[in-house]
Amino acid sequence: MKIKKSICPYDCPTSCGLVIETDGKKILKVKGDENHPATQGLICRKMRNYEESVHSKDRILTPLKRIGKKGEGKFEKITWEEAAQEITDKWKKIIKEDGPSAILPVYYSGVMSVIHRNCxxxxxxxxxxxxLVKTLCSSAKGAGYNSVMGSTGALDPRELENSDYYIVWGSNMKATRIQALPTLIKARKEGKKVVLIETYSKPMEKYCDEVILIKPGTDGALALAMMNVMVEENLQDEEFLLEKSIGYQEFKKTLKQYTPKWAEEITGIPNDVIVKLAREYASVKAPAIILGSGNSRYTNGGMTVRLITILSIFTGAIKYPGGGLCGVSPTSLSYIRKDIITRPDFRTNKARIININQVSSALVDENQPIKSLFVYASNPIGSISNQNKMIKGLMRDDLFTVVHERFMTDTAKYADIVLPATFSVEQDDVYTSYGYCTLATANKVIEPPKECKSNWDMFRLLAKYMGYDDEYFKKTEREIFDELIEKSLEDVENLTQEQKYILKNGGAISTPFENHIDIKTKSGKIQIINDEMEERIPRYTENIGQNYPLNLVAVPSCETLNSIFLEKNKVVEKRGKIKVKINSKDASKRDIKNGDEVVCFNNLGEVGFIAEVTDTVAQNTVIAEGVYNRDFAINGKLVNALHDDRLSDIGEATTLNSNTVEIKRV
Structure with missing residues (x-):
């Protein structure tokens, strides 16, 4: 038995360190790496049995060609040579007749590493x-923060041990930031307070001292009202704001209108609760706001994050260790040269640009028809808005669809060709972390089974069949890994030779924390007012949804991650049919009881659920937790059938939480 180190490849802020037990042919056991600088041995339960997925009997091991109707899931085995020939023949024909802009690649977070995600x-x-514009997750969050702070790094979660007060704002840390939970638990034992602001509190309430339920999409109003209280009671750090920011005085004048009483009507939070929260927040030296991504997934998501970011600096908290905002990128430095992998210099035409959130609309656009869809590291039927439109597009007879996958997902069932993919332990790669100041590499642990190919090897093969003879496409996976590390690190000065050696040979390192008051904007100051923005002065903007009475909010699950891990039969069977959570008062009005079969509907469609009645959900809100596959849907539809594909105010992000519905008992 051998012990190998690796990195979790999936979409969470941490890029956890793994220790793999192997006999050289199979993965025997996976556990957390106690020597990883951020995770220190703590990994989520989803990854504790990673070997079950790697060696699953349901895994796709050979290329497949559709022999049934689209969506039926009937295929026959073919060779890689046959698959590559058919795919590239189709592409060459499409390029000749319709132009290359009729070919659309779609990928997202099935693998978050540098090489295999981007190659x-x-x-x-x-x-x-x-x-493809890849803004499926939290780009509105990043845009909102950057509009105020530029590229200034936020708090690394490891810095939270120095905070003296915590607001967990729209973050189910149990599902998305598990490594930071011990810090909260320890802080509470030391007498520090933790406040939760959420639309659905159940996963996190036991880790918090106080729970504040908020109406979805109104978080910006709460931030403004808190700053109103601070100004009225002179609790802000005026000297700091005058010295380090642009536009404070002008913004300060606008705060008079945003009273706690005004915010109560909008947020559903009582006036006295808002005043108390503002006073508590301003009374401590180094409060931290731990910001999730859900409250940025609205039509006003960018502005919401902009306002919360301003709140995080309003008391001068960032002057002190542990004070400020946690939940956006903690570093302003990019250590890895992604362009070595993506090769933007290869493009000679002006690209047709399609936002990933609007792929459904692109597939049914008759004016600019997409003739070939290539899906990898993604499951659009389960994760992209407007499922009904997506399926309509995938059913087109003139659409040639290829899916590179490990399991027969809902999307793969609509493919003309399915290609067998690898797991992270079957390839070499480089891993950046979007939530921590860490950097890591991982070497291949075992060989891929049968005919499974990594993204790199698959694209090399397709390039060969396309007739491309660039040296780039001739490199092996290990050669491009070595080149990426060598060229990326050659000019990096703030890493030691030992750290560079670790990265070249497989392992994880911690990069330096940011100086949070070294403001990395053009002016070198915090941009409370930003003249480059369409809305130069931050203000409250309303969330725009359809005209239905209940706000529909999608939240992460501890059992699955996006549509990953749905191959784990024990997990999905235990979770059961797709559920929707509803406040008891809203349920009572509709004569809905716990366990009832219900239908949620809006102008986009209808989705069947099992009702779960609970007072941990804000009123006039329904919660859909996690992503399911259609086998566990009531009527074959998933929650994204109710999601419009409009984009956020800034950042071109998803607005999946802006949707409204009505619900009725079947």
């Missing part, structure tokens, strides 16, 4: 295919 860009740049 498809090189091939599609070479082809001149569509360019």
């Amino acid at each position: 498809g860009d090189a091939l599609f740049n070479k082809m001149g295919a569509c360019s």
Whole structure:
């Protein structure tokens, strides 16, 4: 038995360190790496049995060609040579007849590493295919923060041990930031207070001293009202704001209108609770706001984060260790040169740009028809808005769809060709972390089974069949890994030779924390007012949804991650049919009881659920937790059938939480 180190490849802020037990052919056991600088041995339960997924009997091991109707899931085995020939013949024909912009690659967070997540860009740049705007998750959050702080790094979660007060704002840390939970538990034992602001409190309430339920999409109003209280009672750090920010005086004048009484009507939070929260927050030296992504997934998401970011600096908290905002990028430095992998220099045409949130609309656009869809590291039917439109597009007879996958997902069932993919332990790669100041590499632990190919090897093969002879496409996976590390680190000065050695040979390092008062904007100051923004002065903007009475909010699950881990039969069977959580008062009005079969509907469609009645949900709100596959849906539809594909105010992000519905008992 051998012990190997690796890194979790999935979409969470941490990029956890793993220790793999292997006999050289199979993965025997997976546990947390106690020597990883951020995770220190703590990993989520989803990854504790990673070997079950790697060696699952349901895994796709050979290329497949559709022999049934689209969506039926009937395929026959073919060879890689047959698959590559058919795919590239189709592409060449499409390029000749319709142009390369009729080919659309779709990928997202099935693997979050540098090489295998991004290497498809090189091939599609070479082809001149569509360019995908990858803003499915939290780009409105980043845009809102950057509009105020530029590229200034926020708090690394490890800095939270120095905070003296915590607001967990729209973050189910149990599902998305588990490594920071011990810090909260320890802080409470030391007498520090933890406040939860949420639309659905159940996962996190036991880790908090106080729970404040808020109406979805109104978080900006709460932030403004808190700053109103601070100004009225002179609790802000005026000297700091005058010295370090732009526009404070002008913004301060606007705060008079945003009283706690005004905010009560909008947020549903009582006036006295808002006043108390503002006073508590301003009374401590180094309060931390731990910000989730859900409250940025609205039509006003960017402005909401902008306001919360301003609140986080309003008392001068960032002057002190542990004070400020946690939940956006903690570093302003990019250590890895992603362009070595993506090769934007290969593109010779002006790309047709399609936002990933609007792929459904693109597939049914008759004016600019997409003739080939190539899906990898993604499951659009389960994760992209407007499922009904997505399925309509995938059913088109003139759409040639290829899916590179490990399991027969809901999307793969609609493919013309399915190609077998690898797991992270079957490939070499480099891992950045979007939540911590860490950097890591991981070496291949075992060989891929049968005919499974990594993204890198698959795209190399397709490039060969396309007739591309660039040296880039001739490199092996290990050669591109070595080149990426060598070229990326050659000019990096703030890493030691020992750290560079670790990265070259497989392992994780901690990079330096940011100086949070070294403001990295053009002016070198915090941009409370930003003249480059359409809305130069931050203000309250309303969330826009359909005209239905209940706000529909999608929240993460501890059992699954996006649509990953749905191959774990024990987990999904224990979770059961797709559920919706509803406040008891809203349920009573509709004569809905716990366990009832219900239908949620809006102008986009209808989705069946099992009702779960609970007072941990804000009133006039329904909660859909996690992503399911259609086998566990009541009527074959998932929650994203109720999601419009409009984009956020800034950042071009998803607005999946802006949707409203009505619900009725079946």
